Amino acid sequence: EEVAKLLALKAQIGTEPVAQKFTLKTPKGTRDYDPKQMAIRETVFDTVVRCFKRHGASTIDTPVFELKETLTNKYGEDSKLIYDLKDQGGEMLSLRYDLTVPFARYMAMNNIQTIKRYHIAKVYRRDNPAMTRGRYREFYQCDFDIAGHYDPMIPDAECLRIVSEILSELKLGDFVIKVNDRRILDGIFAVCGCPDDKFRQACSAVDKLDKLPWSDVKAEMLEKGLTEESCDKIGSYVQMAGGLQLVEKLLSNEELNQNKLALAGLTDMKVLLQYLDLFQVTNRVQFDLSLARGLDYYTGPIFEAILLGNQDANKERVKGETVGVGSIAGGGRYDGLVGSFHPKGKSVPCVGVSIGVERIFSIIEANIKKEKGKTRTNDTQVFVASPQKGFVEEKMKIINELWNANIKAEMSYKKNPKMLNQMQHCEESGIPLAVIVASGELDAGTVKIRSVGSREERTVDRSKMVDELKGNQNNIPMFSC
């Protein structure tokens, strides 16, 4: 027994890290993406970008850092989360905090009046990372925006259609897209006796309704100085949700339709829901008066997509992000932001949506893990192998033919690898086919084509090899779950 204890102790010591010359880690709140994570990331980006392109979007890119002053006074309290660069002589720089401010800076700087662009890039926030919940200090944002002076709700409807297309294609389960309008909310606040200067505070309280009961939200509003009567009246409005019928009902509400903001918001909401019907997404969309969205700069319709399947994850929702842990996409209309950058204050109305790709990566990773699915990290279709020694040059001739024919192919980097190791590599990497050559095939001018899964082999003429393989190239999905 004593010996067993000592052995256990020794084993423990053996796994202790030895003294390192330096810390081998990534900075706090960041991570490397390994090949499996990259395969998922690329599949998601591919789906998202195909959708953006289906809608005629172009793309832009901006530097990872901006002049510090470009980001100043844009994020309120959250400005403290901005990463600054060290003053090494020259300009004061900060890492971008989101993609919207650089987009507005780009538009104003180049005096652009109309653009439909997407931008997928990493942004940086010195937040407390919650990496187990997929929240990092370096993370992707994936934004699509339509800018220009257009007729009401046509671009807005397309943004919602895009959210619906992407979430459907990614097969993440059932989802709902909640829509509301800042003008409707402001109108409600006004008719309920909330003073103008308390609109944003009331809005921020209402925004918590998806994770707090009404009584808590009411308490917050009372604390912020609203009257009991105002709160109760606001409560009776913001707890409503529905569709076109609800819009009609509110439009005929004489209190609301006397308020210019509410009337404008409701009129546009009616048009939006009609357009969404033509775009066949009505069944996904809910007009929800409790939706408020965190950002200050929204001026019209706002929306947020929420996955319904995963109730636990929804409970986890933490506020303060464009896309929270529970929501999967969000956006809205912001008609004033570009003007705030433009030297002459020239405004360009914008509407946009941000897809919560980091959360999507996490969900897909979790699904693959749960279903014990496999992730391929490369696309290789054919492995060139030989059971005999001395065939490295022959294999090189064959693989050269395959590459010339644009067939994705690999071979061992060892001169005389064991056949078993070669086949194991194929199985582990999910390579579906092997071309096998040995002295028999060489003499006969043939090769064997082997299906790695079924282990079936057939012999084909060397001159027909490429055609045979091209006919056999199925599209193997990068992951299964």
Next chain:
Amino acid sequence: EEVAKLLALKAQIGTEPVAQKFTLKTPKGTRDYDPKQMAIRETVFDTVVRCFKRHGASTIDTPVFELKETLTNKYGEDSKLIYDLKDQGGEMLSLRYDLTVPFARYMAMNNIQTIKRYHIAKVYRRDNPAMTRGRYREFYQCDFDIAGHYDPMIPDAECLRIVSEILSELKLGDFVIKVNDRRILDGIFAVCGCPDDKFRQACSAVDKLDKLPWSDVKAEMLEKGLTEESCDKIGSYVQMAGGLQLVEKLLSNEELNQNKLALAGLTDMKVLLQYLDLFQVTNRVQFDLSLARGLDYYTGPIFEAILLGNQDANKERVKGETVGVGSIAGGGRYDGLVGSFHPKGKSVPCVGVSIGVERIFSIIEANIKKEKGKTRTNDTQVFVASPQKGFVEEKMKIINELWNANIKAEMSYKKNPKMLNQMQHCEESGIPLAVIVASGELDAGTVKIRSVGSREERTVDRSKMVDELKGNQNNIPMFSC
């Protein structure tokens, strides 16, 4: 004349910028990529990535910043070009300077023994930007590396084949890939009487032979303390270039083949050239004894691809970059770098290549400009239009059908756009087809399909519209030149 002067003056004043609330610019040495530049960038990346995948590579990603200590003592004098982040409490961070050090850190941290990976990402250097020559402080690197204990020259040959495939596919004109081996150079320095501790300095002098005459290089070596005799002897070696015959000749040179380093290098070079013959790239490859490469960490074969067509650009070559202004790709074997990171010093031999994508972007942009080519910034295939007012909802129904059928389609965001404007938009954006609907078509249950280029129209049944359009979707190239 006085009036003309005043008018000229007035015109000048008119173009003066007005007072701005803040500076509307990107940081020094950086730029935005507009949609046209992005179209080129994506086409280049697509070609490069397809090639990497054809060779079975997976991809990884690392954070944009690393712990400052990870980058310390890696770049010699150039360390002063590293961007540090401000100390905001917590870890000391720096922006990555290249992709090789983060790759080695990733390998050591995860104890990875074999990987074939590519990594395309931006790196940061506080260098003096020469933006007109395509040199920026934020720029892309595009690295492919094969790591693992393998047999000599098999992965090395594949790296060279990859360079050849990519440069051929990108149609940048004729190119040559120069190859040499650090061990051959060191062997030459040794047999020429250069002291061991001056190898790296001699190497750095030789590296300038592509832009300086031999006399200047000799002067530098003399300055560094080499004797006249050593210099002349080195000169007679490093001005040689050729193929397999030259390798054979040097292998039979009794002075050189007595030197272990030179012998090992030449033996491998012979194998490499034989493999390259099987990979059909011999005509692109030249064994050039003057090739030295800037980086200290190379331990074996080194290579550099140079475009031949553009002699002016080659003259501009400035040293000090992995990929200089004149070279278009480069790389080599570095067997010691990963071990220098590993806590137990465990080594993983690596060979890799870096594709000079920024230079490739510049060349393609210049070609398009020269040939007055057009660049499309989106893929849209079909524009849904109407010459009549009041058709926004009908157009929405049509475009909804097209999106459902995965056809890339756009329509105006204005309710009643002018037909002329709609057609002009198609012409400007390169959209090849328009679906046109008006009351006549609506009544007849048809649409018109118009070829934007030829202005030909034909009427088809609404029920056949999608099939007709799918048959007509040619792959329009993103740019022509």
